[in-house]
Amino acid sequence: MILQSLNELYDRMVLDPDSNIARAGYSMAKVDFALILSEAGDIKNVVPLYRMEGTRRVSRELPVPSQEKRTSSPISNFLCDNPKYVLGWSTENPEAAKRMHMLFSELHRTLLAEVDDPGARAILAFVSMPEIRPDDPVFAEQIDQIALGGNLVFMLEGDRCFLHQRPVIAAIVETREMEHTSTGQCAVTGKTAPIARLHPSIKGVAGAQSSGANIVSFNQSSFESYAKTQSFNAPVSQQAAFAYTTMLNHLLRDDQQRMRMGDTTVVIWADQTAPSEQSIINTLFGFNEDPFAKAEDPQRIQTIRSVLEHLQSGRRLSEDLDLDNNVGFHILGLSPNASRLSVRFYMFSTFGVWLEKLGQHYQDADIRKRLEYKPQFPSIWQMLRETAVRRELDNIPNSWISGIVKSLLTGTAYPEALFTGILTRIRADHDVNPTRAAILKACLLRKHRLNGQSQDEEMIHLSLNLDNIHSGYLLGRLFAVLEKAQIEAVGGSTNATIRDRYMSAAAATPAAVFPQLLRLAGHHFRKLNQSGGYYDRLTQNILNQLCDPAGFPKTMNSNDQGLFYLGYYQQRQDLYTKRTTAAEQGN
Numbered sequence: 001m002i003l004q005s006l007n008e009l010y011d012r013m014v015l016d017p018d019s020n021i022a023r024a025g026y027s028m029a030k031v032d033f034a035l036i037l038s039e040a041g042d043i044k045n046v047v048p049l050y051r052m053e054g055t056r057r058v059s060r061e062l063p064v065p066s067q068e069k070r071t072s073s074p075i076s077n078f079l080c081d082n083p084k085y086v087l088g089w090s091t092e093n094p095e096a097a098k099r100m101h102m103l104f105s106e107l108h109r110t111l112l113a114e115v116d117d118p119g120a121r122a123i124l125a126f127v128s129m130p131e132i133r134p135d136d137p138v139f140a141e142q143i144d145q146i147a148l149g150g151n152l153v154f155m156l157e158g159d160r161c162f163l164h165q166r167p168v169i170a171a172i173v174e175t176r177e178m179e180h181t182s183t184g185q186c187a188v189t190g191k192t193a194p195i196a197r198l199h200p201s202i203k204g205v206a207g208a209q210s211s212g213a214n215i216v217s218f219n220q221s222s223f224e225s226y227a228k229t230q231s232f233n234a235p236v237s238q239q240a241a242f243a244y245t246t247m248l249n250h251l252l253r254d255d256q257q258r259m260r261m262g263d264t265t266v267v268i269w270a271d272q273t274a275p276s277e278q279s280i281i282n283t284l285f286g287f288n289e290d291p292f293a294k295a296e297d298p299q300r301i302q303t304i305r306s307v308l309e310h311l312q313s314g315r316r317l318s319e320d321l322d323l324d325n326n327v328g329f330h331i332l333g334l335s336p337n338a339s340r341l342s343v344r345f346y347m348f349s350t351f352g353v354w355l356e357k358l359g360q361h362y363q364d365a366d367i368r369k370r371l372e373y374k375p376q377f378p379s380i381w382q383m384l385r386e387t388a389v390r391r392e393l394d395n396i397p398n399s400w401i402s403g404i405v406k407s408l409l410t411g412t413a414y415p416e417a418l419f420t421g422i423l424t425r426i427r428a429d430h431d432v433n434p435t436r437a438a439i440l441k442a443c444l445l446r447k448h449r450l451n452g453q454s455q456d457e458e459m460i461h462l463s464l465n466l467d468n469i470h471s472g473y474l475l476g477r478l479f480a481v482l483e484k485a486q487i488e489a490v491g492g493s494t495n496a497t498i499r500d501r502y503m504s505a506a507a508a509t510p511a512a513v514f515p516q517l518l519r520l521a522g523h524h525f526r527k528l529n530q531s532g533g534y535y536d537r538l539t540q541n542i543l544n545q546l547c548d549p550a551g552f553p554k555t556m557n558s559n560d561q562g563l564f565y566l567g568y569y570q571q572r573q574d575l576y577t578k579r580t581t582a583a584e585q586g587n
Helices: 002-013 094-112 118-127 143-147 167-175 238-253 275-285 298-313 351-364 380-385 398-410 416-429 434-450 454-458 471-490 498-508 510-528 530-546 558-577 582-586
Strands: 026-037 043-048 051-053 056-058 060-065 151-156 183-185 192-194 258-261 264-270 328-337 340-350
Touching: 002 238, 002 328, 002 340, 026 118, 026 143, 026 238, 060 151, 094 118, 094 167, 118 151, 118 167, 192 238, 238 258, 238 264, 258 380, 264 275, 264 398, 275 298, 275 328, 275 351, 275 380, 298 351, 328 351, 328 398, 340 351, 340 398, 351 398, 351 434, 380 398, 380 434, 398 416, 416 434, 416 498, 416 558, 434 454, 434 558, 471 498, 471 510, 471 530, 471 558, 498 510, 498 558, 510 530
Parallel strands: 026 151
Antiparallel strands: 026 043, 026 060, 051 056, 183 192, 258 264, 264 328, 328 340
8 A cells, every 4th residue: 555655646746747756767865076078078167056055055956867776896877876886986995986986987978889979979988988087187176075075976068957857868868678577467556567575775864774665665585485585575566666755755854744753764655746735734743843933924824823723722724725635645653674675554544634733733723822832723733742851852762652653543542652651751840831731631642532431521621611620720729829829929939849849749749749748839929928818819719619528648649649730720810811910800
């Protein structure tokens, strides 16, 4: 299914002249220089194709004749290669570079010897030169940059296209005989065709080898069967292997269709042209941290905002948005595994189904917050980041990612690891921000719903619920009140509040902490005079609702602690945003 859908996407995209998809016989490569040749093979100029971003050199991506998969043995590419092969240059190993240049020369003599074309004659004359010296004045301006490496291509003096794009030479590239030793039925297309012995490399997966890795490979005899070697064990035609790898490499180069979650690189694509639907799905996953930061298309930005607002409120999407719920979307998660790639997850569904599932998630995670708080609509990866130490993507536990994504897209229970992970981060840094509170709320709601605990589900609201009498929730509210009273009583004269010193213990072992906190709060209430009376009454009201004659609970489990932090967050939001002054609330 994965290879088939990528092959179908390639067949559709290659027909689009603006897609920049490499055709059969070509592959995308990073190129830094173009050597301008005369018809006699002399280098007339060296044109840089890269651009500078600060001090960093950024290569230009070009479709070039298919690049060979190099292992330990040197092998030359056609009309595009690095300075070792094209020029025979290497300060580290000059002798090896000379042998590589010989391979480059032999390849081009073999392929272009009988070609009647000025470009072919120019390259044949170029490879016949006895030596190409670095001190040639033509290299003077670019010699330092060439020494850094990078691919070179050729242009004929006076041409506006690269040498490999000249019609006669392009025909050779497209019809160049591809290696095969057998034919068979392709597992991707179902057609009888030459079978690929090796599949092209896939580049761009975070953490994988820079030279590329493979989804399909057989590099040990223990993986083989029926006396079939290498990829003949998984018969994929050369055309299909080229198509799916070309398409996947294209997706992995596109920042709008690729993102990273921990060690997993995620790509998403539609099974038809659907720019608005693609933008919405990308936003929900978080391919853009702030989907409204760059309003290059105001109409599409407004559509995305409207969809997010409808999903979060549970309302049906307006028909005026003109969205196609039947567009199919694929999501693929890849992670590195030595020279191969592991498929972390792969899912397919329609735009309408995904909106329904993600809409339920956004409703579950909806929580009252300050209007200026960012992100306004937290995406999947922004929620995942809250589980990580210092909120760094590299610290997201990799084993969680697949389960969390699947739960969001299928509507099943969130992994328990997500819930406990948020609790762990709150215990560590005592920060209950809106995104973390939203995750706790979503996990508790879905757990109650799937377990048929409708009464508990009804007690969890997007803002403060004064009717929720669960002890964990009430104790979280109480802690927020005591903290607010302390802050007002001491003003800015304290470096740490009770949140910094006692929050984790109050959530885990209330009986050991709250008596001491209440004694401390008495001093704060008296110091605050009128507003102290308000906090005192609010404290007594919460204590009366606890309804536990045995006193505070000695311990609380993880669910109770989740409710504690949710109650703390919602009471704190109410104290800081709903009231204007304590005196007004005391009346």
